Amino acid sequence: MPSLAPASPRYAEKAIKAALGLCAALSVLTTTLIVLSLFGPTLRFFGEAPIVEFFTKTRWFPTQGFFGVLPLLAGSLNVVGWALIFAIPVGLGAAIYLSEYAPRRVRKIIKPTLEVLAGVPTVAIGFFGISFVVPFLRDIWPGSFLGGPPGFFMAGGAALCIGLMIVPIISSISEDAMSAVPRGMREGAYALGASKMRVATRVVFPAALSGIVASIVLGVSRAVGETMIVLMVAGNNPKITLNPVDAIQAMTAYIGVTATGDIATGTVEYDTVFAVGALLFTITLAMNLISIRMVRKYREVYE
């Protein structure tokens, strides 16, 4: 009886499979290397500056021996918080319009245009921040509102730019989630006499909620990790404040300013870069995992 097994053992096929598997494993290796390269120096840093001090002290001035990370954390929170206040309504408004209201022709133009915004390099948005947004805000600032008028570096200016950067992320993922809501649910609501606005806000929006939350979480993750905009627009002034008028220093900006070519290895200052980087990586990792899980949830339900 002829056998179905191949006539030769096909070693080459197996070698190819192994080589391709190795390529896939490289991505896991990248994560491993990121973790190793971040946490090695971070542990060394915590030998010099206790971890409790890192998370509780309110002053960040590494060259003077002050290692409280809270000002950097507050700086990131300040920018990201204001960015979200701008980006969530704009992004969700655009998503609802594109998914529920826009005629096909309009949608085919607006959607790719918004995606162009997502492809603009952040150094260009940062330039827009210092050459247009901040001067504009300084011009129109109402007197001493919020302790203003702002200086040349301000958290609020960076927040507007970052908000603009994450609008396409929020609108595009949310729109995908809303479009995935089955037509039957909309038609059922229309049959009961609901208006278009009711269908959008009471049927489609809740049904797509996990995708919408995922888009926002991913937007936060991008915003926290953005470097060039905060470096150029928000300044380098570690300070615990949520006032958009103030100059602040975000975590990423500290890394970008400190870890330029001429930093000496083995100093505590060098290690601070890794400690702040490890904190940043942990925050974004948590956000990414939440958003991946949320996206899976809506895909499971409707696709």
Added chain:
Amino acid sequence: MSEQETRQLKGRARLPAGGARAATLAGIGRRPGGQNRRNQLFLALLYFAVSIALLGLALILIDAIVKGSGRLSLDIIRNSPSSDGSRAGFAQPILGTLWLIGLMIVMVVPVGLGAALYLEEYADRDRWHNRLIELNVQNLAAVPAIVYGILGLAFIVRGPLGLGFILFTGSITLALLVLPMVIIASREAIRAVPPSIREGSLALGATQWQTISRQVVPAAVPGILTGVILAVSRAIGEAAPLLLLGAATFVTFNPEPFSDTGWTALPVQIFNYARRPQDAFQNAAAAGIIVMLVVLLLMNSFAIWLRNRFEQNW
């Protein structure tokens, strides 16, 4: 069914039926004016949201054009960086970016395509290690760019690889940064090739690799290329990780990718000009941004053309 039971059912159905009837009547009957106004207000808010986003994009472009158009001539790509803002150009930074991206493509395309082929064609999705790789790729796609810069600084510039501050370390770091993008795009392109193509090939006696290399990959090439172009356009604009890898220096000679004579790249040079307060440097930065955006626009248009031209409906 006894008469009593029927009556009971009728009684039970009366309430929901009445509710449905009331709802229908309310829907068919004229809507109260307030609700109409609310609908219009809602739509107006949606228009407003879309316009704000589009306005933002338009302002970014207009601002760069207004400030940079005065410097737009061949000099902007021919001149070296200079301490005289009115003559400062981007010649060496552009060369640096070309080297960075060229070397990056050589590294990222084979590895990215290989990983995508493994995940789509070979991996058993129920095995834990394959699920780990998948989750890992998704997460890596959203790790901040500057974290890759730290990885490059600690592992490639110094530490185990110890290559020093050379342009090639920038290429490796950018390759790691866009690898997940290439993997995800290639996977989608490979998945779009219908199983019948593979089955036909296997039925004719081709081995799995013959099937993949002669049927699946050629059919997926447009999608893969689109993904690679998008990854390249992301890498061209990326400045943050390069700051950590020594690309902040003032370079006025042509870069050599493998020697530590100093190197820089277009977005880093834009950053260097942009943070100087003088108008001349601001204008030079804006002109550099226009050059960069035009290149990106051309690449993205090419990607869209490629997708439309070669998209197959199986």
